[in-house]
Amino acid sequence: MPAPAELRRGILIAACSVSFWACGGDSAPDGGELPDGEPRARLDAGVTGPDSTVNMPDSSVVPADASEPRPDAGIIVNGDGLLLRGRAVLPMNGQAPYMPGEVHVEGDKIVCVGPIDACAPLARAATVLDTDGVILPGLVDAHNHVAYNWLSEWESGQLWQDATQWRGSAGYSTFVTPYRDNSSVAPSFCAMVQWGKVRALVNGVTTIFGTPQPRVCYRWLVRNAELTSGYNGWTSDKMRSNTLGIGTVNDMEAQDLIADMVAGDVTAYMIHLAEGLSARAYAEYTELVRLGLLRPETVIIHGTALTPPDFDDVAVAGAKIVWSPSSNMVLYGDTTNVGAAAAAGVSISIAPDWTPSGRDDSLTELRYAKALADERWPGTFTNADYVGMVTSIAAEQMAVDAYVGTLDPGKYADILVVSGGAADPYQAVIDARPSDIRLVLLGGMPSFGDAALVEGHASTPPMCFSMPVCGTDRVVCWQDTPSGPVSPDSVAEVIRGFYPSGPEPLFDCEN
Ligand SMILES: [Zn+2]
Incomplete structure (x- = not known):
């Protein structure tokens, strides 16, 4: 078994083999330390999607190369927070969805978006939330x-x-x-x-x-x-x-x-x-x-x-x-x-x-x-x-x-998760009734949804109330x-x- 630091180095090297990850080193210039003494990772790569237009190509069909994670410039990853997994993750702005995919949230920000297991190596201390749904930006x-x-x-x-x-x-x-x-x-x-x-x-x-x-x-x-x-x-x-x-x-x-x-x-x-x-x-x-x-x-x-x-x-x-x-x-x-x-x-x-x-x-x-x-x-x-x-x-x-407005690293972790999505995740969003809303994160805080997804996290606001929703039970939490x-x-x-x-x-x- 490699030592943890070597394991992480291996992860970074492996990550460098796909595009979007610039690999200038495996430790943060600021020398930040994790509680276990390991340096933080800094992910450097400026990746933004194309400008949005109303006539975007229909990206409900996933191209074969939609496999790269999308970390962004200068983001410090501690490895904790929440790792949301879903049948589909919709970055928006014409970017192809990840099916299945995951989103890593730390504090109030998104730090990684990618296909399943793309973010997990740097989210080792994160709580995994298997949502079994469609993960998209919170609505604006x-x-x-x-x-x-x-x-x-x-x-x-x-x-x-x-x-x-x-x-x-x-x-x-x-x-x-x-x-x-x-x-x-x-x-x-x-x-x-x-x-x-x-x-x-x-x-x-x-x-x-x-x-x-x-x-x-x-x-x-x-x-x-x-x-x-x-x-x-x-x-x-x-x-x-x-x-x-x-x-x-x-x-x-x-x-x-x-x-x-x-x-x-x-x-x-x-x-x-x-x-x-x-x-x-x-x-x-x-x-x-x-x-x-x-x-x-x-x-x-x-x-x-x-x-x-x-x-x-x-x-x-x-x-x-x-x-x-x-x-x-x-x-x-x-x-x-x-x-x-x-x-x-x-x-x-x-x-x-x-x-x-x-x-x-x-x-x-x-x-x-x-x-x-x-x-x-x-x-x-x-x-x-x-x-x-x-x-x-x-x-x-x-x-x-x-x-x-999009799921991109560096933006606020304002995230919506709805049920379904195996066939066309965009259709699942359009079809979503109130009882299909599984989770809402507001600035990284689980604030509404299934009790199993919302409650029990360090980032969940303290005041929680049960709420009947069209025949189902949900919980809403706030500061x-x-x-x-x-x-x-x-x-x-x-x-x-x-x-x-x-x-x-x-x-x-x-x-
Ligand atoms: Zn008006």
């Missing part, structure tokens, strides 16, 4: 209104022409009164947002856009794409959002915003735009163009009123589209022409909007979007495209792809909130105090 939701996601669907009984019309209606005013009357009451508002964040987590979302301005009580759980202060892991505030519409932006403000974009101080401008079918909705787009804001940083949420020639201009400008089809269909009876947008080469992500008009969560919206797009624009999107539209593409649009302990039941109880029927259930077991 680029369009939501988290504070509203305790409300049930608004049944207005009619279709509308644009957002201005329904927002000004008596029916909407009545529907939203419980929100309006209680959103200035701190405990009530905290519970509203907490319910929305719990909903995101337990449905596989690990980064979400659309959380209100920061408050301590919900600086917690899933990452808020637009909030900073170190909470997300990304510390520079480079996103601007505009939910009220382009009519709130005057010429001088637009020029200031453009200057910030040119300087690199604003990397994503998330704007609700052209939502609906009317000339008034379309005029929002022409105003955006007039202001000079059709730019690469601009992420158009909806764009329902845009025409095919407009999408050519959007593509040339490098602007993006967030598609929320279920909300569009409920409110307007029609949706964004993403077939034309894709043909023009526009970046498109999928997000659910909010519970009052959209599907209740990203996975349910993904399934809705695929069904609609396959019918209206058959052959436009592959299953791999669809999964990219709720992960890597959404992260790119919001310029947070250096941190989340104490900065403002004190909460449980799913205590959050629901606060909401019941001003909304007797109680919050919209966390899981959609029907759709």
Whole structure:
């Protein structure tokens, strides 16, 4: 038997025989020591996937050479943490899946992704989690209104022409009164947002856009794409959002915003735009163009009123589209022409909007979007495209792809595991019901899923609650909130105090 150090050297040499591993030495320059006295390994190789497009090749069929692990530059591996194994691992961005594969997580980061046994040699002290499922990045939701996601669907009984019309209606005013009357009451508002964040987590979302301005009580759980202060892991505030519409932006403000974009101080401008079918909705787009804001940083949420020639201009400008089809269909009876947008080469992500008009969560919206797009624009999107539209593409649009959105070494260990996947792992993701969610890791912390996978790890947050999910039992775990302990039941109880029927259930077991 070789001594441990020799064994590890052998592993590194063997690893050097496949590509992506640069082998300048077998010990870390920093001389870091493992508890057993062995030096850490530093893996040096810059490996990134090709840029994502909406028309990625269908990588559901694994090419024979998809066998290399993908460590990245300058990552120190201690050998502990969690080693997740699954029938399939989906790195995204057009990279071929590993079937089967494994992901090594240490602390809050991914340190290795590869086929089975590629990461294991340097994960000798890691706890192995055999998930028997599909391992993919945690979902990234680029369009939501988290504070509203305790409300049930608004049944207005009619279709509308644009957002201005329904927002000004008596029916909407009545529907939203419980929100309006209680959103200035701190405990009530905290519970509203907490319910929305719990909903995101337990449905596989690990980064979400659309959380209100920061408050301590919900600086917690899933990452808020637009909030900073170190909470997300990304510390520079480079996103601007505009939910009220382009009519709130005057010429001088637009020029200031453009200057910030040119300087690199604003990397994503998330704007609700052209939502609906009317000339008034379309005029929002022409105003955006007039202001000079059709730019690469601009992420158009909806764009329902845009025409095919407009999408050519959007593509040339490098602007993006967030598609929320279920909300569009409920409110307007029609949706964004993403077939034309894709043909023009526009970046498109999928997000659910909010519970009052959209599907209740990203996975349910993904399934809705695929069904609609396959019918209206058959052959436009592959299953791999669809999964990219709720992960890597959404992260790119919001310029947070250096941190989340793919399974790449160095990124946050925000990971989702769903059941199945032996045949087409992307289809397994699209088909996943709430009861198919086996595990969610948030920054390396097992935070939701099967008790057998979540509980008992050093990295599992301390407050765990059992949770029935569409006929199965799961457990959800989190850190104490900065403002004190909460449980799913205590959050629901606060909401019941001003909304007797109680919050919209966390899981959609029907759709
Ligand atoms: Zn919206």
